[in-house]
Amino acid sequence: MPHNSRVKRRLSPRAVTALQQSLLGWFRRHRRAYPWRTTDDPYRIWVAEMMLQQTRIAAVLPHYERFLATFSSVNILAGSKESEVLRAWSGLGYYSRARNLRLAAQKIVADHAGRFPRTLPEALALPGIGQYTAAAVLSIAYGVPLAALDGNVARVLARLHALRGDLRQPRRWSALQRLAQDLLSSESAGDWNQALMELGELVCTPQNPRCSECPVAASCVAHTRCLADRIPAPRRKPRPVTVLIAAAILRDNDGRVLLVRDPGAHDHVLFSRMWQFPAVQVQNHAEHELSMHLSATFGLNIDAFEQLPAAKHGVTFRKVLLLPFVAYVPRLPKLARTRLLALEQLGKVPVSSATRKIAATVLGTAP
Numbered sequence: 529m530p531h532n533s534r535v536k537r538r539l540s541p542r543a544v545t546a547l548q549q550s551l552l553g554w555f556r557r558h559r560r561a562y563p564w565r566t567t568d569d570p571y572r573i574w575v576a577e578m579m580l581q582q583t584r585i586a587a588v589l590p591h592y593e594r595f596l597a598t599f600s601s602v603n604i605l606a607g608s609k610e611s612e613v614l615r616a617w618s619g620l621g622y623y624s625r626a627r628n629l630r631l632a633a634q635k636i637v638a639d640h641a642g643r644f645p646r647t648l649p650e651a652l653a654l655p656g657i658g659q660y661t662a663a664a665v666l667s668i669a670y671g672v673p674l675a676a677l678d679g680n681v682a683r684v685l686a687r688l689h690a691l692r693g694d695l696r697q698p699r700r701w702s703a704l705q706r707l708a709q710d711l712l713s714s715e716s717a718g719d720w721n722q723a724l725m726e727l728g729e730l731v732c733t734p735q736n737p738r739c740s741e742c743p744v745a746a747s748c749v750a751h752t753r754c755l756a757d758r759i760p761a762p763r764r765k766p767r768p769v770t771v772l773i774a775a776a777i778l779r780d781n782d783g784r785v786l787l788v789r790d791p792g793a794h795d796h797v798l799f800s801r802m803w804q805f806p807a808v809q810v811q812n813h814a815e816h817e818l819s820m821h822l823s824a825t826f827g828l829n830i831d832a833f834e835q836l837p838a839a840k841h842g843v844t845f846r847k848v849l850l851l852p853f854v855a856y857v858p859r860l861p862k863l864a865r866t867r868l869l870a871l872e873q874l875g876k877v878p879v880s881s882a883t884r885k886i887a888a889t890v891l892g893t894a895p
């Protein structure tokens with residue numbers, strides 16, 4: 529792979545300036561109007577960046593304003609209960625982001641007088657903030673000259689310089705980080721970072737990049753060498769693992785269901801310590817293993833379950849099949865970390881999308 533210095537030799541300062549002007553001019557004409565682009569409030573920019581980690585823009589949009597209507601300032605977020613934040617985050621997935629957001633808000637209030645910090649070390653010391661998010665927030669909110677490198681930007685830079693190989697390989701990623709920093713337009717750091725991201729999303733797309741519409745085509749080595757379709761090389765995806773989760777929907781005389789929190793019987797990533805139906809990860813026999821779990825955990829001996837159609841749930845590289853089992857239990861136990869609630873009222877407590885899918889199957893509202 530070419531070393532960074534070779535790239536510097538190839539692009540003269542004048543060429544770098546021309547590239548910056550072309551891309552920034554294009555961005556100012558074509559930028560999409562997202563709500564986080566109409567503010568210079570570091571809090572609102574930070575919330576957007578947290579939501580956009582691992583979630584598509586279209587999925588973030590309906591949640592963003594709603595979340596900020598509830599938590600309109602960093603002080604309000606810092607003073608809120610975790611369950612309130614999780615409820616507002618419901619539907620976005622990866623709930624550790626919501627927990628970190630609240631913890632970071634508390635730190636910002638305690639250590640930075642309620643204002644998002646202005647330096648990289650201080651930003652990196654906040655829970656849930658890595659190099660990319662820190663650079664994005666600091667550059668967009670305060671104009672700090674830091675390049676924000678994500679997958680989109682890495683692809684654009686790799687094509688601009690015709691860098692081959694796996695971009696996520698640590699040494700290559702570090703080299704891309706240096707390239708990104710070298711190309712950064714220091715006077716317009718926030719716009720520059722967003723322009724590269726926007727180019728990667730709209731023009732320099734993973735498949736079929738639209739080089740004929742690209743504002744930086746004249747500087748792009750991959751384009752001039754007809755390599756754009758081959759860079760970056762496709763990553764070898766791990767084969768998806770299928771996980772079976774059996775969930776018990778236990779209904780009492782009043783039509784309420786039993787919800788539990790953190791039962792510890794299965795992977796936290798899936799249900800993320802939110803309110804959920806008692807569940808087990810199935811090894812061999814779903815109904816039997818679920819019965820054993822209910823007996824051991826709640827002292828409930830269920831004679832008969834009604835099994836409902838399975839629901840599919842995807843979590844990154846796992847295919848999760850949710851197996852709902854309904855049973856009638858006249859008197860449900862009231863224990864610590866359990867809750868009785870009508871199925872229709874599930875939206876009143878923080879539940880994961882997997883739990884909502886199971887409830888929809890029971891209510892007959894699944895798509």
Ligand code: SF4
Binds near residue numbers: 732748
């Ligand atoms: Fe990407 Fe093509 Fe533009 Fe190069 S010319 S940056 S490959 S869209």
